[in-house]
Amino acid sequence: MFEAKIKADTLREIIGVVSTLVEEIKLNIDTDGLSLRAVDPAHVAMVDLTLKAGAFESLKADKCELGVDIDKLKEVLKLAKVGDIISMKHDEDKNRLVVTVENITRRMSLVDTTGMSDPKVPNLNLSAKVKLKASELGQGIRASESVSDHIAIQVSPEGFELKSEGDTDSVELKLSKDMLEELETKEVVKSLYSLEYFSNLIRSVGSAEFVSMFLGNNYPIRIEFDIAGNEGHVIYLLAPRLENG
Amino acid sequence: MFEAKIKADTLREIIGVVSTLVEEIKLNIDTDGLSLRAVDPAHVAMVDLTLKAGAFESLKADKCELGVDIDKLKEVLKLAKVGDIISMKHDEDKNRLVVTVENITRRMSLVDTTGMSDPKVPNLNLSAKVKLKASELGQGIRASESVSDHIAIQVSPEGFELKSEGDTDSVELKLSKDMLEELETKEVVKSLYSLEYFSNLIRSVGSAEFVSMFLGNNYPIRIEFDIAGNEGHVIYLLAPRLENG
Amino acid sequence: MFEAKIKADTLREIIGVVSTLVEEIKLNIDTDGLSLRAVDPAHVAMVDLTLKAGAFESLKADKCELGVDIDKLKEVLKLAKVGDIISMKHDEDKNRLVVTVENITRRMSLVDTTGMSDPKVPNLNLSAKVKLKASELGQGIRASESVSDHIAIQVSPEGFELKSEGDTDSVELKLSKDMLEELETKEVVKSLYSLEYFSNLIRSVGSAEFVSMFLGNNYPIRIEFDIAGNEGHVIYLLAPRLENG
Numbered sequence: 130m131f132e133a134k135i136k137a138d139t140l141r142e143i144i145g146v147v148s149t150l151v152e153e154i155k156l157n158i159d160t161d162g163l164s165l166r167a168v169d170p171a172h173v174a175m176v177d178l179t180l181k182a183g184a185f186e187s188l189k190a191d192k193c194e195l196g197v198d199i200d201k202l203k204e205v206l207k208l209a210k211v212g213d214i215i216s217m218k219h220d221e222d223k224n225r226l227v228v229t230v231e232n233i234t235r236r237m238s239l240v241d242t243t244g245m246s247d248p249k250v251p252n253l254n255l256s257a258k259v260k261l262k263a264s265e266l267g268q269g270i271r272a273s274e275s276v277s278d279h280i281a282i283q284v285s286p287e288g289f290e291l292k293s294e295g296d297t298d299s300v301e302l303k304l305s306k307d308m309l310e311e312l313e314t315k316e317v318v319k320s321l322y323s324l325e326y327f328s329n330l331i332r333s334v335g336s337a338e339f340v341s342m343f344l345g346n347n348y349p350i351r352i353e354f355d356i357a358g359n360e361g362h363v364i365y366l367l368a369p370r371l372e373n374g
Numbered sequence: 375m376f377e378a379k380i381k382a383d384t385l386r387e388i389i390g391v392v393s394t395l396v397e398e399i400k401l402n403i404d405t406d407g408l409s410l411r412a413v414d415p416a417h418v419a420m421v422d423l424t425l426k427a428g429a430f431e432s433l434k435a436d437k438c439e440l441g442v443d444i445d446k447l448k449e450v451l452k453l454a455k456v457g458d459i460i461s462m463k464h465d466e467d468k469n470r471l472v473v474t475v476e477n478i479t480r481r482m483s484l485v486d487t488t489g490m491s492d493p494k495v496p497n498l499n500l501s502a503k504v505k506l507k508a509s510e511l512g513q514g515i516r517a518s519e520s521v522s523d524h525i526a527i528q529v530s531p532e533g534f535e536l537k538s539e540g541d542t543d544s545v546e547l548k549l550s551k552d553m554l555e556e557l558e559t560k561e562v563v564k565s566l567y568s569l570e571y572f573s574n575l576i577r578s579v580g581s582a583e584f585v586s587m588f589l590g591n592n593y594p595i596r597i598e599f600d601i602a603g604n605e606g607h608v609i610y611l612l613a614p615r616l617e618n619g
Numbered sequence: 620m621f622e623a624k625i626k627a628d629t630l631r632e633i634i635g636v637v638s639t640l641v642e643e644i645k646l647n648i649d650t651d652g653l654s655l656r657a658v659d660p661a662h663v664a665m666v667d668l669t670l671k672a673g674a675f676e677s678l679k680a681d682k683c684e685l686g687v688d689i690d691k692l693k694e695v696l697k698l699a700k701v702g703d704i705i706s707m708k709h710d711e712d713k714n715r716l717v718v719t720v721e722n723i724t725r726r727m728s729l730v731d732t733t734g735m736s737d738p739k740v741p742n743l744n745l746s747a748k749v750k751l752k753a754s755e756l757g758q759g760i761r762a763s764e765s766v767s768d769h770i771a772i773q774v775s776p777e778g779f780e781l782k783s784e785g786d787t788d789s790v791e792l793k794l795s796k797d798m799l800e801e802l803e804t805k806e807v808v809k810s811l812y813s814l815e816y817f818s819n820l821i822r823s824v825g826s827a828e829f830v831s832m833f834l835g836n837n838y839p840i841r842i843e844f845d846i847a848g849n850e851g852h853v854i855y856l857l858a859p860r861l862e863n864g
Contacts, residue, residue: 201543204520208513225543232510232549233517238542265722268698272723275694297728298691298715304722446788449765453758470788477755477794478762483787 137209196240269302382454441485514547627699686730759792
């Protein structure tokens, strides 16, 4: 059993995060809320998203799994205005999700979840932490897009640095300790990442004001931010790229 | 003789309605105003538009017919700002329409109307009538676009229903009697229509707040709405589609 | 040595003017400001732009020449918000321009200026002058785009006329003496120009309220307007087209 009402804006945040990685997603639902995990086809990035019951306008649910086609949810979101509430209900007889926006009802077939993997979040030992404005990070990522396809991220006791090196040009975002919301590291740690994944991620950060990053040396990065007015949380893991040459 | 001034916004409404069906249109003009009729090349839809003299800022005209290329009028409309007045004058010597927006004058050759048909509006016996918000209808049409290429419209003493059935998904807009502006029918009537024509029509409804629909069982639908602040009126007829299978 | 701060909006105006003609530009810089000259590959149009020191927020410079890739400056401008200040500095060791917007630093390689020409502004004897609103000229140009690929500009003691003649249609912008800011001519002068160059120019006029035009009979036209709040000036020369036939 699943019956819920949710703000269109909250559903939009969830879809924004997930849609850059996969086309179909398994939603794990129970009385406490919703959770989902997705790994992109190249196994470079993973997202782990949780939404507390408080993120819903109302939620009645037994423990269940729903396989959803993300494009179909996007189509429903296009009908919703800012502030609209979306109703969702699982029609168990026909295995369809019945989604209602105002006077419109969309019945969508669900995706079989038996073949869908249940990725484990790896346990990473990440010694450095930095918390910065999402808008600052976004500007650094956008600036990098014109010079290279990868970025280096470095955290030191002095501050945060994002660097993108092309053949002739380079881009750098430098934020000293006092320009950061939080900074925890004893040493200099640095890793290289694919710019494309960061670009997609930044577009999906949505309403979050701050982004936390946990990283090590040539190691995966863990990026965390809140959604749904702090009633939801996203953990995003991204594998490092090897240094060129 | 034809010499008129008209609000750019009014001309935009006329062009919006007509341009989804034809590329050239014959305008029938006299002292009482303007009228036009157009049938699309597939003979599935017909529009019958009338504009009273009161819809013009000024109108001096003998009875005449002007064949106009719709794209050329669109080009002129692109030059006009909201609130601009467009002047039009028939240059009979050169058979051109002289259109002025602010200090710009466009002289456009007219289309020969001798080959253009004069469609008759068929007399249909439509027993059911429903009047609803144009915005509600528009949302139902837009929602349907992602699941199918046709819609079923049903009117019963209980209310109005728009339904679109795809292979796996369906969309439904349901408005009960009390959510409608008007409802007149003794029985349940239902017909199937091509979604594409409805999508185009809805985009052209423009400023009308309400849309009236007259329909029967597996029969053409007549859709009516006002333009030009009630000084103009559009009748739109659409042939039904046969049920699949 | 070159070190300057400039409003993003001012840099945007410069780039707007130059980018329709060339992809790389030589900036001539000294303590008094900046100047540049560019001729398009077809040698039909030339731009001569000067920016006084007062157009900069700050300027420290020895006399120098910097060869800049215009697309790279556009990329930097995309990062800047309205009101942002852009810092620029010549890194002489690596021959790079170091450009900073907020916390982002872009280092861009410079273009070798030894091969770049130094066009001379020809001395033209242009007897007629007209000064008009940039927005009026813009509307005339846009209207012409749908009927032809060339325009005729005529100045007489009575006023200004822009005319575009297509095979069936024509467009005309007519401004009488009292609708012009300035008008100086003893005779009727008229020339034909390529519309494409005018279309590009008009898009680049930016914040200028007025445009001055100096012209003769079948002769190049000189168009002048201010940028950077009158701390900069653009002279644009355009060769005439021969009459068709």
